[in-house]
Amino acid sequence: xxxxxxxxxxxxxxxxxxxxxxxxxxDNQQADKIIAQFKEEHKSKKFDLNLFSESLLSLEKxxxxxxxxxxxxxxxxxxxxxxxxxxxxFAINEMLYGVLDKLVVIDESLRLSKKFSSPDSxxxxxxxxxxxxxxxx
Numbered sequence: 001x002x003x004x005x006x007x008x009x010x011x012x013x014x015x016x017x018x019x020x021x022x023x024x025x026x027d028n029q030q031a032d033k034i035i036a037q038f039k040e041e042h043k044s045k046k047f048d049l050n051l052f053s054e055s056l057l058s059l060e061k062x063x064x065x066x067x068x069x070x071x072x073x074x075x076x077x078x079x080x081x082x083x084x085x086x087x088x089x090f091a092i093n094e095m096l097y098g099v100l101d102k103l104v105v106i107d108e109s110l111r112l113s114k115k116f117s118s119p120d121s122x123x124x125x126x127x128x129x130x131x132x133x134x135x136x137x
Contacts, residue, residue, distance in 0.1 A: 013048040014090070017055050018112050021086040024060070031060040059093045066092050073131050083117045084124060091129055095136070102133060 020034045035053050059066065069092050070085070077085075091109040095102050106129050113122040 009046050009048050013051045016047055017052050018086050020056055021089050031056045058097050073128055084121050087112050087125055
């Protein structure tokens, strides 16, 4: 994995974003409420609030399409941990509407799964995103 020291703020912003997506999916909260909460709770920390907010609002706007894409990968809600689902939401939203290169999104998603999920979840994330990339071709 690459040295992420030069990208500390973006990395931290995406970590917060995964936590926010988890919160959104768990409690079905609105993005603007979560953004306000994160802004207040993390005001002393360095993170890119614009990146965080734009991604979360984009995800909220495109949520039904993202859910449809996940279902098209034959992933059932009962078979996926909520944190893994949050990472897939981030990745699919970023691949469809974001600015990061698709391979960077996969790399970042694997890093996030290793940080936040079970030890083997990165394999599931990698296989799911690889399958998703094939649908884009």
